[in-house]
Amino acid sequence: MKAFFELKEVRQSWSNPNEPKRITAKEVVAEEGEQFDTTEKDEPMFHFLQTKGEKALIEYNRAYTLKGYEQPLSRTIWIETHQTIEFSSLWNSNGLTKKLTLKKLSEE
Numbered sequence: 001m002k003a004f005f006e007l008k009e010v011r012q013s014w015s016n017p018n019e020p021k022r023i024t025a026k027e028v029v030a031e032e033g034e035q036f037d038t039t040e041k042d043e044p045m046f047h048f049l050q051t052k053g054e055k056a057l058i059e060y061n062r063a064y065t066l067k068g069y070e071q072p073l074s075r076t077i078w079i080e081t082h083q084t085i086e087f088s089s090l091w092n093s094n095g096l097t098k099k100l101t102l103k104k105l106s107e108e
Contacts, residue, residue: 001032003048003056004103012095027103039063040092046100054081056102064089067097081105 005028013019030036030048037045039061047059059076060066066077067086079085079102089096 001051002106002108003030003032003051004028004106005030005036006101006103007037008099008101010095010097010099014094037098039089040096045098049076051105052078054105055079056105058085058100060087063091064098 006025007028008023008025011022028036030046032048032050035044035047039045041063043061043063045061045064049057049059051057055078057076057078062075064087067088077085079100081102081104084099084101087098087100089098
């Protein structure tokens with residue numbers, strides 16, 4: 001099974017808050033069991049574990065937290081088709097948020 005994602009990255013300078021945010025976006029295709037994207041320390045950011053119906057189970061890097069959620073014990077989250085989940089890094093010199101949207105699942 002393949003998953004097609006849109007990955008947006010938003011960077012905000014903490015030393016110069018008047019500097020505009022830098023936003024980048026890219027399309028990512030991942031197979032079940034595959035890791036994709038990397039952190040600033042060149043570690044794997046996401047690991048596509050499995051699918052269930054129209055959902056994908058994603059494991060994310062320990063240096064990131066789920067934005068807007070209490071910190072869970074597990075580093076995995078189900079993401080539904082067309083749903084966006086935001087992940088924030090708390091340990092960088094600048095603010096960094098990654099927005100992952102599941103576009104579609106395919107058996108191709």
